Amino acid sequence: MTRRVSPQRAVARFDSGYLHIAGFGIGVCVVFVCAIASLSWGAASISPATTIDALLHFDPTLREHLIIRTVRLPRVLLGAAVGAALAVAGGIMQGLTRNPLASPGILGVNAGASLAVVLTTLWVGGLSPSIAAGVASLGAGISAIAVYTIASLGNRGITPIKLTLAGAMVAALLSAAVSGMLVVNQRTLDDIRFWLAGSLVGQDLQTIVQSLVGIGVGLTFALALGKAITVLSLGDDLARSLGQATGRVKGMALLAAALLAGSAVSVAGPIGFVGLVVPNAVRLFIKVDYRWILAYSALFGASLLLLADMAARMLVPSGELPVGTIVALLGAPFFIYLVRWKVQ
Amino acid sequence: MASNWIEMRWHWLSVSLRVDRRAPTVVMCLLGLVAVVIVLSTVWGTDTLSLSDATQALFRLSSSNSANQFVVWTLRMPRTLAALLVGMGLGTAGTVLQGLTRNPLAAPGIIGINAGASLAVVLSIVLLPTLPVGGLPLVAFVGSLLMAAAIYMLAWDRLHTSPVRLILIGIGLSLVAAALTSLLLAFGGINRVSLALVWLVGSVYGRNWGHIVALLPWLGVFIPLALVFAQDLNVLSLGEPAARGLGLRIQRSRTVLLLIAAALSGASVATAGTIGFVGLIAPHLARRLVGPAHFELIPTAALLGGLLVLTADWLSRVLFPSVEMPCGILTVGLGVPYFLYLLVRSPTA
Numbered sequence: 001m002t003r004r005v006s007p008q009r010a011v012a013r014f015d016s017g018y019l020h021i022a023g024f025g026i027g028v029c030v031v032f033v034c035a036i037a038s039l040s041w042g043a044a045s046i047s048p049a050t051t052i053d054a055l056l057h058f059d060p061t062l063r064e065h066l067i068i069r070t071v072r073l074p075r076v077l078l079g080a081a082v083g084a085a086l087a088v089a090g091g092i093m094q095g096l097t098r099n100p101l102a103s104p105g106i107l108g109v110n111a112g113a114s115l116a117v118v119l120t121t122l123w124v125g126g127l128s129p130s131i132a133a134g135v136a137s138l139g140a141g142i143s144a145i146a147v148y149t150i151a152s153l154g155n156r157g158i159t160p161i162k163l164t165l166a167g168a169m170v171a172a173l174l175s176a177a178v179s180g181m182l183v184v185n186q187r188t189l190d191d192i193r194f195w196l197a198g199s200l201v202g203q204d205l206q207t208i209v210q211s212l213v214g215i216g217v218g219l220t221f222a223l224a225l226g227k228a229i230t231v232l233s234l235g236d237d238l239a240r241s242l243g244q245a246t247g248r249v250k251g252m253a254l255l256a257a258a259l260l261a262g263s264a265v266s267v268a269g270p271i272g273f274v275g276l277v278v279p280n281a282v283r284l285f286i287k288v289d290y291r292w293i294l295a296y297s298a299l300f301g302a303s304l305l306l307l308a309d310m311a312a313r314m315l316v317p318s319g320e321l322p323v324g325t326i327v328a329l330l331g332a333p334f335f336i337y338l339v340r341w342k343v344q
Numbered sequence: 345m346a347s348n349w350i351e352m353r354w355h356w357l358s359v360s361l362r363v364d365r366r367a368p369t370v371v372m373c374l375l376g377l378v379a380v381v382i383v384l385s386t387v388w389g390t391d392t393l394s395l396s397d398a399t400q401a402l403f404r405l406s407s408s409n410s411a412n413q414f415v416v417w418t419l420r421m422p423r424t425l426a427a428l429l430v431g432m433g434l435g436t437a438g439t440v441l442q443g444l445t446r447n448p449l450a451a452p453g454i455i456g457i458n459a460g461a462s463l464a465v466v467l468s469i470v471l472l473p474t475l476p477v478g479g480l481p482l483v484a485f486v487g488s489l490l491m492a493a494a495i496y497m498l499a500w501d502r503l504h505t506s507p508v509r510l511i512l513i514g515i516g517l518s519l520v521a522a523a524l525t526s527l528l529l530a531f532g533g534i535n536r537v538s539l540a541l542v543w544l545v546g547s548v549y550g551r552n553w554g555h556i557v558a559l560l561p562w563l564g565v566f567i568p569l570a571l572v573f574a575q576d577l578n579v580l581s582l583g584e585p586a587a588r589g590l591g592l593r594i595q596r597s598r599t600v601l602l603l604i605a606a607a608l609s610g611a612s613v614a615t616a617g618t619i620g621f622v623g624l625i626a627p628h629l630a631r632r633l634v635g636p637a638h639f640e641l642i643p644t645a646a647l648l649g650g651l652l653v654l655t656a657d658w659l660s661r662v663l664f665p666s667v668e669m670p671c672g673i674l675t676v677g678l679g680v681p682y683f684l685y686l687l688v689r690s691p692t693a
Contacts, residue, residue, distance in 0.1 A: 101512070154688040161512070165449070165687055168515050169680045172620070176676035179545070183669050272519070321530040328523035336516040339509060340498055 020292050027299035034306040035080060039072045041310060043317065074205045077212065078267065079309045079323070080302035082200070083274055085215045085264040087301025088222050090275025091282070091294045092257040095233040096250060097148075099160035100280055100338055104140070104261040105272030107167035111174035112143025113265035118178050122185060129207040129267065133214045137262025143170060144254060200268055200309055200323055207267065214263035219298060222256040226291030229253055233290060271324040273331025274301050280338060304330075367640035370633045374647040378428065381651060385424045385658040386416055418552070426551040426615055427657040427671070428650040429559050431622055433612035435649020436567050438623025439630065439642055440605040443577035444598060445510055448686060451624035452488070452609035455514030458620070459521035460491025461613035462544060466525050469540040470532035478558040484614035485562075488606040491517060496602070546617040546672020548657050555615050562611035567646060570604050573597060574638035581636070619656075619672040621679020622649050628686070652678075 040051045046064050054065040055073075090103035104110045116139025117132055147170050151163040228249045232239045239246050264271070282296045308326040315321055350368070353360040387398040393412055401412040402421075438451045445455075452458050464487025468475050475483070499513040525544075529537050576597040579587045587594055609623065626649035627641065633648075634640045656671040656678070663669070 150684055150688065154690070156691075162687060164512060166684060169683050169687070172676060173680035176620075176673045176680075180669065180673045180677075183667055183673070184664065315527075316530055321527070325523050325526045325530070328519055329527070332516050332520040332523060335519070336498060336513055339512040339516060 020286070024292075024295060024299070027296060027303075031080060031299055031302045031306070034303045034310075035076050038076045038079070038306045038310050039068055042067075042072060042313065070205070074208050075200050075309070076306065078208050079200050079305045081208075081212050081215045082264040082268045082271065083278075083301040083303070083305025084298040085218060085260040085301075086271060086274040087278035087297040087304070088219060088294050089257040089260040089264070091279035091290070091297040092222055092225075092229060092253050092260075093144075093275070094279050094283075095229040095290050095293070096253050096257075097158075097160070097163055098233060098235070099163055100283075101160060101164045101276070101335070102167075103273070103276035103279075104257070104265075105270065105274075106164060106171075106276060106335075108143050108147050108169075108171035108174060109140045109167075109258070109261045110265050110270035110272060111171040111178070112146075113137070113140040113262045114270045115139055115174045115178050116142075117266055118181055122181060129210040130214070132266040133211055133263040135262075136266035137214075137259050140262040140265065141254065141258035143174065144258060146170060200305075211263050211267040215260060218256055218260035218263060221252075222260065222294055223291065225249070225253055225256060226289075226294050229294075230288060230290040233288075269322070269324065271305070271327055273327045273335070274304060277331045277334045278304060280334070361639065362637075363640045364635045364637060367634045367644065371640075371643055371647065374644065374651065378647060378651055378654065381654045381658060382424055382428065385427075385654060385661075386420045388658070389415075389420060389661050391415065422552050422556055423548045423550070423657070424654065425556050426548040426559070427653045429556065429563055430548065430612040430616040430619060431626075431650035431653030432567065432646040433559075433563055433608040433649075434619065434622040434653070435626035435630075435645040435647070436570050436642055437605045437608040437612070438649070439627040439638070439645040440570055440573075440577065440601050440608075441623070442627050443581055443638055444601045444605065446581055446583070447510060448628070448690065449511055449624070449683070451621065451627075452605065453618060453620040453623055454683075455495055455511055456516075456518035456521065457488045457491050457495075457514075457606060457609050458613050458618045459518035459525075460494075461485075461488040461610045462618055463487055463521040463525050463528075464490075464610075465614055466528050466540045466544065469543065470528050470536045473536060477554045480614040481558055481562050481611040485607050485610035488610035488613070489603070491521065492602050492606045544617050545670040546619040546675075547668065547670035548616050548653075549668050549670070551615065559611055559615045562607060566604050566607045566611075567642070570601075570608075570642050571639065573601055573604065574642055577601065577638040581638075616653075617670075617672065619653060620676045621683065622652050622675055625679055625682050626652060628682070 036048050036051055039055075040046045040048045044064070044067060046054075046068065050064050051068055054062075054068040058069055059065050086104055089109070093102040093104065093107060093109075094100060096102075113136035116135045119139075120132075120135045147163065147167045148158070150170070151166040152158040154162070156162075228244065231242055231244050232246060232249055232253070234242075236246055239249075261275070278301045279293060279297045282293050282300060286292050286296065305323065305327070308330065309323045312321045312323045312326045315326075348365050349362045350365055351360065351362050383398075386402065387393050387395060393401070393415065397412050398416060401409075401416040404413060404417075434452065437457075441450045441452060441455065441457075442448060444450075461484035464483045465480055467487075468480065468483045494517055495510065495514050498517070499510040529540065532540070576592060579590050579592045580594070580597065580601075582590070584594060612619075626645045629648050630641050630645035634644050652675065653671060656674040660669040660671045660674050
């Protein structure tokens with residue numbers, strides 16, 4: 001006996017399944033195209049065919065292959081990973097707080113991560129990349145908890161507005177602390193300055209591989225939590241009545257977001273707005289299911305950061321324009337749009 | 345029962361005033377405190393002079409040596425006065441903005457007016473190297489005015505706005521301005537850029553008498569103007585329907601008040617860069633001291649703002665003698681906890 005499936009149901013099933021898989025495939029292609037474009041485009045123009053050749057059949061005697069493998073590949077890998085990490089961290093925070101304005105930059109998490117890195121660099125000296133990522137994640141987690149706690153004080157409890165304002169102010173405080181420390185220790189921290197503006201330059205492949213591991217773990221963790229975050233995003237009461245241990249899910253989601261934001265910030269500096277813009281843009285198409293929202297966010301975050309990095313290199317060929325600036329220029333108008341039309 | 349108010353009438357001017365009884369005492373005390381901190385700040389620094397040496401140098405007595413005179417008159421006095429004046433400008437601008445928007449969380453730094461002024465100043469430092477110091481306040485005024493207009497247009501929706509939306513729009517716009525500023529810094533020539541960077545951090549380090557002369561007329565015009573419009577602020581704070589019912593031309597007074605706030609914060613930012621949160625804190629403390637009526641609130645907030653920046657600058661010199669710690673960092677450290685406290689207690693957020 002065959003089970004009858006109503007047309008609407010079939011469409012819904014298609015909508016939640018095949019269409020998303022197809023879209024995901026397209027997204028992967030977009031990231032791939034961005035990556036190849038970013039690899040071939042630069043001071044020395046290299047054709048895409050040579051680029052692909054350098055990736056597949058590496059020949060150390062060829063100059064172009066060397067450029068691609070040693071100079072450009074690290075930067076592109078880093079850009080894609082950091083973009084994906086920040087976007088997914090933003091998606092988690094937005095689902096967790098049910099607030100479209102939540103993101104690692106706005107909620108002060110990036111600032112917390114940078115303060116932690118600067119502090120430990122001051123006390124201990126140079127950090128190995130994996131320790132830096134751990135320290136940054138810790139800082140990110142602490143500042144996220146602090147902002148959440150401050151926002152939930154007061155007689156009306158936690159509101160999106162309070163969360164956003166508390167985050168922006170904590171971010172201001174933490175960045176003031178960072179610049180104070182930079183003033184006090186001008187010479188020792190001179191190399192941190194560029195990192196603080198949010199940049200993909202000047203990391204070697206080994207550093208990047210270490211941070212890629214952290215970001216990979218965070219991404220897997222986040223995608224595994226996708227279903228739980230979907231339930232949670234329906235609201236605390238509903239989630240609890242559906243049998244979810246909301247406290248535990250929130251803790252784990254926060255851990256994943258802190259790990260992602262921390263690893264990204266520790267290697268590329270505090271890049272804002274990726275975590276804000278990307279999940280919101282994805283939610284214009286996918287309303288509810290955070291498994292897909294997070295997956296798409298990863299793809300679009302990666303392509304956005306690759307494109308922004310290309311734009312930065314195009315504007316200032318010497319590479320002195322931090323990619324964070326471009327992302328902010330693209331992202332801030334979107335933030336204003338969200339406030340103007342989504343906040344009453 | 346003793347009245348809580350002092351009434352003053354001048355029939356020949358057809359002006360009458362009613363000020364809070366506490367106001368004269370508070371203002372006198374604040375003036376005294378400001379004087380004390382000015383003396384402290386000129387005497388006590390990296391190189392502490394004895395009081396008699398400092399007094400002699402201050403009055404240029406023949407017995408004082410020229411090194412002390414140089415320290416007092418060329419290094420410390422202009423800087424101290426700049427701190428005082430900048431704080432007064434920011435305190436007044438904050439009071440006017442909070443009254444205008446009926447929003448206790450508004451301040452020129454928070455709603456992005458200062459960021460607009462900074463952007464304009466960096467633009468002129470990087471692109472117009474020939475512009476004299478006296479022109480910077482004007483440039484900053486234009487920048488802050490454009491920013492205020494942008495915030496006004498984006499946040500006001502059918503003639504009213506929720507306080508928090510105003511701030512969120514302000515945060516967004518100041519992030520745009522900050523990004524544009526760093527774009528300029530990346531493009532500009534290195535010597536212009538380093539000038540702009542020194543200026544940007546929010547400090548009165550190395551300000552000379554030229555800066556004071558450029559700033560003074562702005563404060564001299566716009567703080568009294570704010571006092572003239574204090575009554576409008578009082579009426580506006582009753583809410584728009586009541587203000588309209590009382591016969592206030594709302595659009596006109598709003599525009600004038602916004603101009604005043606933009607001019608004061610622009611001139612302050614042009615002098616000292618962005619010193620955050622003074623415009624937020626000073627009006628709140630002033631309200632605690634003299635109540636909500638704006639005629640006494642404005643001078644009190646101005647003096648408190650001056651006192652805050654003065655103290656922050658002096659403390660940052662005394663606490664970090666070996667480095668040039670911008671006093672803007674200290675005011676942020678003070679201001680953020682206060683903002684969060686206000687936010688948590690706010691009934692509407």
